[in-house]
Amino acid sequence: MPPRPRKQVLRKEEDPMGKSKKNKVIKIEQVSDGYKIFYETNQKNLLAYTIHYGLLNFTEKELMNMNKAGGYTAVYVEDSIIYAKDMSLWEKLVYIMIKSYSNANCEAxxxxxxxxxxxxxSHTTIIEAIDKLAERGTILAVRSRRRTNDDQRYMNNLYKFKKPNDSEYLTYIPLNLVFCKSLNINAKMLYIFLLAKAKNGYMVTVTKEELKEYLCVRTWDTVKKHIETLHQLGFIYTYCSAAKGPEKEKGIRFLLRRICTKELMITDEDIENVIGTEAVS
Structure with a gap:
């Protein structure tokens, strides 16, 4: 992991914060102590600045402003769940939500x-997803209904998860994303998909077709709206067009914000006026 950043961590050839928010990000590349972001101004000048790794981590304040489960701020989820083609996005998210409350015995x-x-x-959507998860054996669900005749909703519940094997890839998903009420299911699962692709890093490049296929949508405009929402809320720091693979498929390069270990956490003073100011056309 990178060392804790000092106060002056943003090294700039030009301060992008003082410029128009319509600056277009041209390229993102990794450097020794972070990522260098190249952008074009309205005057067609190409400028760049470097952001330290530490500034891409969520702050303590951001992690506190969410629904904490047992004091945890993130949950490990199997990549086999995130990428499963026979599970709907709703089933995946509900699985992650319930697992956020699990204990050392894999019970929630x-x-x-x-x-x-x-x-x-919604209550109904969550119930339907749990039923599907239980039917295929992804989780074991034991639920009891309320005893009043006029309220047949479920009350107390027990969920058991299978323990992942040591060779299985896991993704560390922040709970401020999982329980964010400002994001819909597609936006949440889009970020989780990118996080799984990025592994332990912050930068990831995926094709537009990959994103549309994962979200089960036909138009790129739909995906772009989710990307812009994640950007505005600070889950995606910035992004730009990029080519992927030997065939140079049209793709997007993302620079994600994510959770880090407590000893590397930074303060709001360090991050003030830095996150989420670049706009990409």
């Missing part, structure tokens, strides 16, 4: 109301 006890209230997603 959240009520449906708790999942509904903490995530902003």
């Amino acid at each position: 006890y959240p009520s449906i109301e708790l999942l509904e209230d903490s995530s902003g997603h």
Whole structure:
């Protein structure tokens, strides 16, 4: 992991914060102590600045402003779940939500109301996703209904997860994303998909077709709206057009913000006026 950044971590050839928000990001590349971002101004000048790795980590304040489960700020989820082609996006997200409450014995006890209230997603949708997960054996669900005749919703619940094997890839997903009420299912799963692709890094390049296929949408405009929302809320720092693979497929290069270990956490003073100011046309 990179060392903790000092106060002056943003090294700039030109301060992009003082410029128009319509500056277009041209290229993102990794350098020794972070990432260098090249952008074009309205006057067609090509400028660049470097952002330290540490500034891409969520701050303590950001991680506190979310639904904490047992004091945790993130949850490990199997890549086999994230990439599963026989699971809907709803099933994947509900699996992640419930697992956010799991203990060392791979058991969780959240009520449906708790999942509904903490995530902003509907009671019916959560129930349907749990039923599908239980049917295919992804989780073991033991649920009890309320005893009143006029309220047949589920009350207390027990969920058991399979322990991942040592060779399975896991992705560390921040709970401020999982329980963010300002994001819909597609936006959340888009970020989780990018996070899984990035592994332990911050930068990832994927094709437009990969993103459309994963979200099961036909038009790029739909995907772009989710990207812009994630950018505005600070989950994606910036992004630009890029080519991927030997065939130079049209893609997008993302610079993600993510969670880091506590000893590398930075303060709001370090990050003030830095995150989420670049706009990409």
